[in-house]
Amino acid sequence: MALTREQVVDAAVGVLADFGLADLSMRRLARELDVQVGALYWHVKNKQELLVDVAARLLGGVGRLPEAEATPRDAVASLATAIRTALAPVPDSAEVVQLAQTMQPAALEPLTWLRELLEEAGVAPQHSAWARHLLLNHILGSVAAQQDRSSLEAVGEAGGPDLGEDAFAWGVGTILDGLGI
Numbered sequence: 014m015a016l017t018r019e020q021v022v023d024a025a026v027g028v029l030a031d032f033g034l035a036d037l038s039m040r041r042l043a044r045e046l047d048v049q050v051g052a053l054y055w056h057v058k059n060k061q062e063l064l065v066d067v068a069a070r071l072l073g074g075v076g077r078l079p080e081a082e083a084t085p086r087d088a089v090a091s092l093a094t095a096i097r098t099a100l101a102p103v104p105d106s107a108e109v110v111q112l113a114q115t116m117q118p119a120a121l122e123p124l125t126w127l128r129e130l131l132e133e134a135g136v137a138p139q140h141s142a143w144a145r146h147l148l149l150n151h152i153l154g155s156v157a158a159q160q161d162r163s164s165l166e167a168v169g170e171a172g173g174p175d176l177g178e179d180a181f182a183w184g185v186g187t188i189l190d191g192l193g194i
Contacts, residue, residue, distance in 0.1 A: 016046065016048055016052055016055075016056065017056070018056040018057065018066070020046065021042065021046065021053055021056045021057060021063065022063070022066045022067060022070055023070075024042055024045045024046050025037060025042055025063055025064075025066075025067050026067055026070050026071065026103075027045070028041060028042060028045060029067060029103060029104065029105060029106070029109065030102075030103050030104065032104075033104040033105045034104070034105035034108055034109060035105075037060075038060075039053055039060055039063075042063075061112070061116060064109050064112055064113055064116075065112075065113040065116055065117045065120050066120075067109055067113075068106075068109050068110045068112070068113030068114070068120070068121055069113070069120050069121055069122075071099060071100060071103055071106050071109065071110065072096065072099055072100075072110070072121055072122070072123045072124075074099050075092070075095045075096055075099050075123040076095075077122075077123075077126050085130065085133050085134030085135070085194065086134060086189055086194045088130050088133070088134070089127070089130045089131060089134055089148070089185075089189060089194065090182070090185050090186070090189065092123065092126060092127055092130060093127065093148055093151075093152055093185050094178075094181070094182070094185070095123070096123055096124075096127070096152050097152050097155055097156055097181060100152075100153075100156045101156050101159055101160070104160055104164075105160070106156060106160075107152075107153035107154070107156040107157040107160070108153075108157070110153060111153055114149065124145065124149065127145050127148065127149070128141045128142060128144075128145040131144045131145055131148070131192070131194075134189075134192075134194040135193065135194060136192055136194070144192055147188060147192075148185070148188055151181075151184050151185065151188055152181075155176060155180070155181045155184065158176045159176060159177060162175075162176065
């Protein structure tokens with residue numbers, strides 16, 4: 014059976030979820046798919062391109078929220094929470110999304126929607142990219158902090174303060190207050 018790009022991305026997401034980014038190499042991926050490393054390069058140009066596809070897949074379950082949200086502020090907060098929720102269970106997902114949004118931000122639809130919602134909420138178009146960047150840093154930082162805490166707790170170490178959903182929501186609210194939304 015012929016290997017497809019979708020199978021390559023699926024396997025990469027699996028390796029990331031099971032072992033983390035440090036173990037997601039092209040060699041490891043080829044072994045998981047039982048192919049030669051060169052076969053992967055028919056489907057992706059390099060690991061960076063693969064990581065963009067992995068990030069898009071991780072965010073693929075985040076749908077554009079209904080236009081009937083109570084307020085533009087609520088729509089932004091809901092989308093930020095949905096992005097965080099999609100990334101939290103997958104180790105190193107924040108790092109993968111950070112890399113992907115730096116390389117190809119248009120490939121990550123929920124991040125485009127976040128910028129559009131910020132503009133609809135009143136952020137000037139010339140500042141909406143900055144506002145999205147600020148909010149995305151909070152989302153990704155929250156995901157990474159939660160994952161780090163869980164990893165420490167799994168080996169019996171103190172995990173530090175709980176920076177879960179309540180802390181995240183407070184941070185989103187503070188950012189939106191600062192943006193005047």
